[in-house]
Amino acid sequence: MASKNTTSSSASSRLKTPKGTKDWVGQDLLLRDQIFQSISEVFKRHGGVPLDTPVFELRDVLTGKYGEDARLIYNLEDQGGEILSLRYDLTVPFARWLAMRTDVKQIKRYQIAKVYRRDQPAIARGRLREFYQCDFDIAGIYDPMIPEAEILRVVVEAFRGLDMNITIKLNHRRILDGLFAVSGVPADKIRAVSSAVDKLDKEPWEAVKKEMVGEKGVAEDVADCVGNYIQQRAGMGEMLELLAAQDELANSEDIQAGIKDMRLLMSYLKAMDVLGKVSFDLSLARGLDYYTGLIYEVIMNEPNQVGSVAAGGRYDNLVGMYGKQQIPCIGVSFGIERIFTVLKQRQEKSDSSDFKRRPADVYIIAAGGKDSDGFLIERMIMACELWDAGIEAEYSAKAKPTLQPQFNASKDVPIVIMMGQEELATADEEIGEKCGHS
C-alpha cells in the first residue's frame, strides 16, 4: 500500500481524496445538515450547551484513553513545535475541557464535529476514516441513574425525530466485569476479553472464543463459562431476576451494585416511556477502556448493513485522569454517517444528481432581438433589486445572450422576467439613471 502511493509523483494520476474520506456536495450536505438540525434541537430541549474543540490535541491528552484502538490515531508530523494528534472522538476532548474548566461542576454539553480513525474503511456501509460524531454528555454529580435515564430519553427523542425505528441495547460494565471475574478471567485480562466479547454482534461465538483462548490467552473452560453467561437472552426485568437468583454471583460486589443500578434505571425508563425501546444484552461490551457503568448501543430494527447508529456509556474517571478535578460523566454519540446512509437510501428513488440544487426563484431573460445590446446592465440592476428583497435571482452571465440558452436555463424556474426594448421604455427612471440612459 505504501509503495503504491510513492511510485508516482504525478498529481494528475493521484487525483483523489485520501483513503477513507470523501467529498460531500449539494443535496447530500443539505440532508446531513437536516440531521444535525433535528438532533441538536433535542439536545437544546434538554438544556445542552454547544462546545467546539480544536481538530487536534496535544498527543499526551489522547494517550492512554483508547486501549488497543490507540493505534488508529492519526499523528501530526513533528515540525518543531508541539506534538499533536487528530482527535479520535469527542469524549476525550470534552473531558480535557472539563479538566481545564475548574469553574464548571455540572454541564450538559453537545458537540457535532468530525473525528479521525485510521481504520479499514467501508464507505458503502458508512464507515469512513473521517466521520462526524454528534455527542451529548451530562457531566456532574447527580443522584444515581437519573442522568442515565435522561440520556436514553434523548436517544429515543432523537431517533423519533429522524423517524428511525431503533432498539437500545443496554449493559453495565460492573455486571460484565463481575461475570468475567466470577468466570475466572484474571484481572489484567478483563479489558482484552471485553474487547473480544464486543465482537459477538458481528461474529459467531466460536470465533470470539477462539480470540479469547488463542490471542488473549484465556483458559478454555474460563472462556466457556464467560460464553454461558453472556449468551443468556431475556427481557430486562427477567434478566435482572435471573442474575439476582444465581448464588455464585451473590458475593460479587460489582454484580450486585450493577443489579441495583439497573433496577433503579428500569423504574425511571418506565416513567419516561423508554422501557419498550431497550433490551438488556450481557454480550454488549464496548471497546473503549474508559467506561465505568451503564453502556449502550443503538441498533436499527430493520435489517441493514450499517451496524450501531449511536452508542455511549458512563465514564466516571476520565476527567480525573488529567489530575485537575474529578467529574463523573455519561454520554452518547450519534453516528451521523450511518444515520445518513439509512436516510439517504430511503430517499434514493428521487433525483440521483449529487449537486443539483433546486431552481432559483426568478430568472431574468434579455429578449432583445438582433440589434439589442443584451441589456446586461439592466438585468444586473433588476437582479440586485430582487436579491435585496431576499429573492434568489439569476440571469445569463453573457453580455449579449441568445434566447435559447436563456430559455433552457430558466426551464424549472417558477417566475421569468423578460426584458425587451419596449419594456425598458416604460421602466422607472431609476434604472435609466443607473445605466446612464438619461
Place this chain on the structure above:
Amino acid sequence: MASKNTTSSSASSRLKTPKGTKDWVGQDLLLRDQIFQSISEVFKRHGGVPLDTPVFELRDVLTGKYGEDARLIYNLEDQGGEILSLRYDLTVPFARWLAMRTDVKQIKRYQIAKVYRRDQPAIARGRLREFYQCDFDIAGIYDPMIPEAEILRVVVEAFRGLDMNITIKLNHRRILDGLFAVSGVPADKIRAVSSAVDKLDKEPWEAVKKEMVGEKGVAEDVADCVGNYIQQRAGMGEMLELLAAQDELANSEDIQAGIKDMRLLMSYLKAMDVLGKVSFDLSLARGLDYYTGLIYEVIMNEPNQVGSVAAGGRYDNLVGMYGKQQIPCIGVSFGIERIFTVLKQRQEKSDSSDFKRRPADVYIIAAGGKDSDGFLIERMIMACELWDAGIEAEYSAKAKPTLQPQFNASKDVPIVIMMGQEELATADEEIGEKCGHS
C-alpha cells in the same frame, strides 16, 4: 519553544489546547453560528451549492500552490499509508474537486470549514492556527468581469447582513505585474516582490523597500520606481485615467488588458450599487501565487485591530494544474474569526459568562415537605410530556430534593410547576398508572 514543550510529560501540567487554537463554548458558538447563517443565506440567494471536503488532502494536492507560505502547512506523520497534510485554505480543495469532477463545467459553490496554518498566532486580534474560512466561488467560463461583479455584490450583501461598514480594496494582478515589469523587476522576482509589497498596509514603505532590496535582491532604483507607482492614491475612475495617460505603460499588454477589465467592472459595479464601497489600491498584492486577475481585500471602515475581514481574487489556472480540465474561477473567503471578534466586541457590554445559556422554558419543582418521596417519577413523566411538546423542561436530578436549591435553579425560568401531594391527588390517571400508584 520546542524544548519547552518537551521538558514535561506530565499531562496535568500541560492541560491546554494546542498553540494557536481555542475551545468555543455556549454564547460564542451561537454567535458564530449566526454569522454562518447570515452569510450562507446570501450564498444561497446567489445560487451557491454547498461543498464539504476532508480536513486533510494528499500532500501532492497542496504542493506548489502557496509560494512562500507553504512552510506554514501542517503535515501528518507518515504512518505507513498515504502522505497527507491539513488543508491550508478551501480554494485548493475546491480546485482539486473541480479537477476530479469532469462532469462539472460551471458551478457556484460555497464551503464553511476550518483551515490550518502554522503561523504566529495573535489570538486577541482573531489570528489563530485553526480558523474558519467561509468561501464563495464562481467556476466556469462567462463573459468578462460579470462573475467579478457578482462576487463583489455578494461581499456587500454579506457585510450588510452583518451590519458591518466596509470598504473593498481592489487591484488587478496584470496591472500590478505590468507595473513591476515596467519598473525593471526581473520576471523571476515578481512574485517575491509582490509578497513584499503586500505588507504595505501593515508596514511603512521604508520597511517594504528594505525587504525588496535586502532580502529579495532588487536594485534600489527599481524598488523606488515600484514605490512611486503603487503609492499613487485616487478614486477608481481617476486612477484608471491616470494609468491610461502614462506613456511608458502604453506598451505593456498586461497593464492595458487590466485597465480594460477594470473599466468594464466599473460599469457593472455602478449598476449593482457597489461602486461606493470599493477603492482602487495599487499596493494591494495578495500573497498567494495562484491569482491571475482581479484581487480584493475587505477592510472595516472603523478603526480596529483585526486586519482584512474577507479577501479573494480570480485564479484561472489553478484547476488546470491538476491536468484534468481547465476551469477559470473567482472567489472570496470571509475571515469568520475576525468578523466574530468585531461582532463580539459590539455585544461585549452584555453577559460575560461564556457558556451561560438562556434559562429553560419550564422548571418542575417537587414541593413535598419532609415526608414526601420527592416525586421523582412524577417529575420525570411531566418533563417527558413537556419535551414531547417541544418545550425545554428541567427538574432537579435528586431523588428527594429540598426546596431552596430548586428555587435557586428555577430563578430565571419563566414557568414553574409545583408538585405536591395535593396536586398529585387530582392529577390525571395516566401519571398514576405509569408510577404504579393505581
